[in-house]
Amino acid sequence: MAYDENNIFAKILRGEIPCTKLYEDEYALAFPDIRPQAPTHVLVIPKGKYISIADFGAKASPAEMTGFFRAVSLVAKQLGVEDTGYRLICNAGPDSLQEVPHFHAHILGGRALGHLLVPG
Numbered sequence: 001m002a003y004d005e006n007n008i009f010a011k012i013l014r015g016e017i018p019c020t021k022l023y024e025d026e027y028a029l030a031f032p033d034i035r036p037q038a039p040t041h042v043l044v045i046p047k048g049k050y051i052s053i054a055d056f057g058a059k060a061s062p063a064e065m066t067g068f069f070r071a072v073s074l075v076a077k078q079l080g081v082e083d084t085g086y087r088l089i090c091n092a093g094p095d096s097l098q099e100v101p102h103f104h105a106h107i108l109g110g111r112a113l114g115h116l117l118v119p120g
C-alpha cells in the first residue's frame, strides 16, 4: 500500500488543515485529538511519510525513530501526565480500526483509564 498524500495528518503537516501545535521538532508534531477520549488526548505524528508502525519500523532511520519516541515522552511530560500515568495507543491496520493512514501515537491520560480493552 502506498502512502496517501491526502490523508488528514499529511494535510496538517503541510499546513493545509489547522491544528493546535503542542510540540514540534524536526522529527515530530503533537496536537490534540479532535475527538478526545480522555481528559488528555494528544496525537504525536512523525514528520516522515509512514503509514503505520509497521511501515515506520521497517523504513524509518534510527534518528527518526529516536526522535519520534523522544518526542512522545517529552510531550507526555509537557502534558503533566508523566507522574499520574498515561497510555500510548498506536493503531495499525483494519482490526485496530486505524482511521488515518499516517503513523501516530495517541497519548491518553488525565484519569484512571481502566482496563486495556473494552468490549465492542
Ligand code: 5GP
Binding pocket: 008, 017, 019, 031, 032, 033, 034, 035, 036, 043, 090, 091, 097, 098, 099, 100, 101
Ligand atoms: P486512529 O483511529 O487512526 O488511530 O486515530 C485517528 C485519530 O485522529 C482519531 O482519534 C480522530 O479523532 C483524530 N482525527 C481525525 N481527524 C482529525 C483532525 O482533522 N484533527 C485532529 N486534531 N484529529 C483528527
